[in-house]
Amino acid sequence: MSKAADSAANQTRAESIPGIERATGRDWADWVKIFEAKDAKSKPHNEIAIIARAEVPETLYNPDWWAQAVAIAYEQHAGLRVPGQSSSGTFRVSASRTLPLDRDAAIEAWAAAAEGITEHLGHAAGEPRRSRTEKRTFWRIDLEGAGRVEASATPKDDTRVILAISQDGLPDGERIEEWRAHWKSLLAGL
Template sequence: MAVKKITEKLSDQALTEETGRGWAAWFAELDAWGATGRTHTDIARHLVDAYGVSGWYAQSVTVGYEQERGMREVGQSCEGDWQASGSRTVHASAERITEAFADDTLRERWLPHADFSLRTHRPGKSVTADWDGGSSRISVYLTPKGADKTQVGLGHTKLADADAVAVYKAFWKERLGVLKSLLEE
């Protein structure tokens, strides 16, 4: 499964509607400003300060630019480490989803035989855990969408390379689907 560039996920039309410019126009603007010699933070800040681009779109344009100009690969953070992510909306409370990660018995039902070591959990809010003996880490953020509906956002960081990103992206898509099925039984 190939991981898509942000320019493939966020359409030129949607970007233009939100920022007033499409990908090519933003890339030309950033090239003229000398963005290839600047940090991720500098580029995003420039988009906010000089053009009033909102935070999420400033980050998206910056990541798209860095990917297109070879400054970072898909799945690579601005610090150079590799990360995969996944999300799923589940018809269950945020507290119940926290329990599905934090309770060993319940977790085994949807994430069997995982090398998972819980670091922190804030019921109804977030979970962090070491993965594979601490070689990588997962962070889960829960956003309630009503009394019994929650968006689960999962980030898996400190991965070895782009291949691991693709593997874990598919893995978490499948596992979060199993979690959803389990909690919605």
């Protein structure tokens, strides 16, 4: 049994359930019955997500995203993982801010703030890497012993961008809120 399943603090994020119910038009109790009928508790994440995807309405905007959200909520409900934990067992934290910039300017602003910092909460920062796709602009670093950090800038509308900072690969969930506060502090300075 996983460390998550043994944790007394394990629970589905309460704020996730109402959104799932509204979007899918299905009560959480009904979702649990669907997963239990398919013995989802004994399955890996990808198979649980397939069960969810088969039940998410096709008319829903971004049904694949919603299927992932439902699968993760079920895994938390069933004790397969705790909030903030990925399917690999590591932990993730994120923070975001909407800025009145285009995506490239937002990444430039983030880089100007973050690249002068050689360590984050006691973890040495690696060399920054940048990339760009048709939809987003990225900035990434590795943190020694604390996973990887990605800043992604995605246009929200013609004048604003969402700058999201995500950190993947934390070895445990004990410092998630400390990390979230750290990233929010850097975002607030932009």
